[in-house]
Amino acid sequence: MRGNICVIASRLVGVSAEACGSSSTLTRCRAVTSTRYPNPAIGMEGQKRPYSQEFLRKSYIDHKALWERKKLPENVDSKNVFVSNELDLRTVDVYGFDYDYTLANYEASVEHLIYQLGRDNLVNKYKYPEEIKEFSYDPKFAVRGLHYDIEQGLLMKLDQFQQIQMSSIYRGLTPLSQAEVAETYGSRALPLSYVEGHLRGKQTMAHLADLFSLPEMCLLSQVTQYFMDHKLPYHSVSLFNDVKESIGSIHPEMHRIVAADIGNFLKKEPNLEIFFRRLKEHGKEVFIITNSPFHFVNVGMNFLLGPDWRDYFDVVVAGAKKPAFFVDRMRPFRELDTSPQGVQSWGPVECLEKGKIYLEGNLSELQRLKGWRGERVLYFGDHPYSDLADVTLNHCWRTGAIIWELEHETECLNSEEFKKTIGWLQMLQGLIESSQDYEDPASREVVREWETERDQLRQRTKELFNYHFGSVFRTHDNPTYFSRRLFRFADIYTCRLTNLNHYSINHTFYPRRGVLPHEYKSLFV
Structure with missing residues (x-):
């Protein structure tokens, strides 16, 4: 071994192999052979080190010991407001809100109700097999932000590069193998034109980005599995359309049931009144x-803020039909008579008055009548597309997202198991990265073992959030498709509106300075 080192090093440092045999020169030679140098055989800057399999295994043990000594990170406070883009509240004069899952946070019983009504509608109206009525909702099956390939009948999780997260793609309730994914798509990366075909007039995939879509995903997957198990022929496009229409058509009945027993379906938020009172006190x-009908919103707001809830609002618009509200200028406002008859006006609305209720309308008319434009408006919603995309991209409003899943996500992030697993996973991946260019079979065997362990750790961290699909916000290393859109369209996001009570009305939210790939691995903090 010593002779081989001398021969290699002598070519690099300009000494003879014999001279390299001296102890002082040998030390120099060993140092040189531990540096990077061009390797024509692999056409890249390779590594040539006299290290053995034994050395790599010792390196693994040393890194494991270092990891075990490291202090675990502090917990993430779920009540924080998280920042994508700097936001100075001193510049904000106008605050706007969506209702469902923004002002109103529903109990899980609402998802069960939507599922049951949609399931029964599928059987009664579309004549699906009666056995489907025996299905029950599984709230742990799906997460928000998944994609459904309508033509292939596949439910999957994509990252920000439209890459499928392996082990998170399902036909019915059955996961697809990597070989099946490769056979279907050719690779795990999907073209943007395929994922966002709806923007070009051909919808091939549906992005299920609102919380009401969770029952839809569950029902769709269960019915698909039923057909597969019973070897019944079905068309994935027809099945998708039937389930979507079955769920979409039950909203009037759902509204009626929820309004009749609001305390069983809506969570009381004790600090919401404090939030609105503070806004009004500061002018x-x-x-x-x-989009919800006024009678439904009225019952919920009475429950949340009391019968005088409209005193807090300068303008109330129901039945807005977002996102069309933000882009369609041919939809005038109509005033609603709040008497039991609920008559809509047919004449033009010349001004938007406090205390009155308006239907439909459009954003351009709202801005013309109220003068609410640009960065002085901060609008909150739960849906990155239908609530936030148009107002931030086309009208420069500031935006906030209410993401209820953050409570569960931070609970998982704060668990000791996650912290330890993700810490070792990152350190192990660093080992793999620094050792991957060793070409000898013994070293490659060790690296393959590490890669297997890494894959197991990735799977474990995924399952801590959701067994089937993992975190709403991450695949393994990348943000999800959903979270990238969230960060683009929302300046701030938090799990509940009242978390803003912990900040001054003049607070400035600063984003964390992220490390770009070409910058320092860690900043001077």
Whole structure:
């Protein structure tokens, strides 16, 4: 071994192999052979080290010992407001809100109700097999932000590069293998034109980005599995459309049931009144724009803020039909008579008055009548697309997202098991990265063992969030498709609106300085 080292090193440092045999020169030679140098055989900057399998295994043990000594990170406070883009509240004069899952946070019983009504509708109206009525909702099956390939009948999780997260793609309730994914798509990366075909007039995939879509995903997957198990022929496009229409058509019945027993379906938020009182005390204008019908919103707001809830709002718009509200200028406002008859006006609305209720309308008319434009408006919603995309991209409003899943996500992040697993996973991946260019069979065997362990750790961290699909916000190393859109369209996000009570009305939210790939691995903090 010593002779081989001398021969290699002599070519690099300009000494003879015999001279390299001296102890002082040998030390120099060993140092040189531990540096990087061009390797024509692999056409890249390779590594040539006299290290053995034994050395790599010792390196693994040393890194494991270092990891075990490291202090675990502090917990993430779920009540924090998280920042994508700097936001100075001193510049905000107008606050706007969606209703469902923004002002109103529903109990899990609402998801069960939507599922049951949609399931029964599928059997009664579309004549699906009666056995389907025996299905029950599984709230632990899916997460928000998944994609459904309508033509292939596959439910999957994509990252920000439209890459499929392996082990998170299902036909029915059955996961696909890597070989099946390769056979279907050719690779795990999907073209943007395929993922976002709906923007080009051909919808091939559906992005299930709102919380009401969770029952839809569950029902769709269960019915698919039923057909597969019973070897019944079905068309994935027809099945998707039937389930979507079955769920979509039950909203009037769902609204009626929820409104009749609001305390069983809506979570009481004790600090919500404090939040709105503070806005009004500081002279802020406040509005609500929701797709829900007014009678449904009225019951919920009475429950949350009391019978005088409209005193907090300068403009109330129901039945807005977002996202069309933000882009369609041919939809005028109509005033609603709040008497039991609920008559809509047919004449033009010349001004938007406090205390009155308006239907439909459009954003351009709202801005013309109220003068609410640009960065002085901060609008909150739960859906990155239908609530936030248009107002931030086309009208420069500031935006906030209410993401209820953050409570569960931070609970998982704060668990000791996750902290230890993700810490060792990152250190192990660093070992793999620094050792991957060794070409000798013994070293490759060790690296393959590490890669197997890494894959097992990735799977474990995924399952801590959701067994089937993992975190709403991450695949393994990358943000999800959903979270990338969230960060683009929302300046701030938090799990509940009242978390803003912990900050001054003049607070400035600063984003964390992220490390770019070409910058220092860690900043001077």
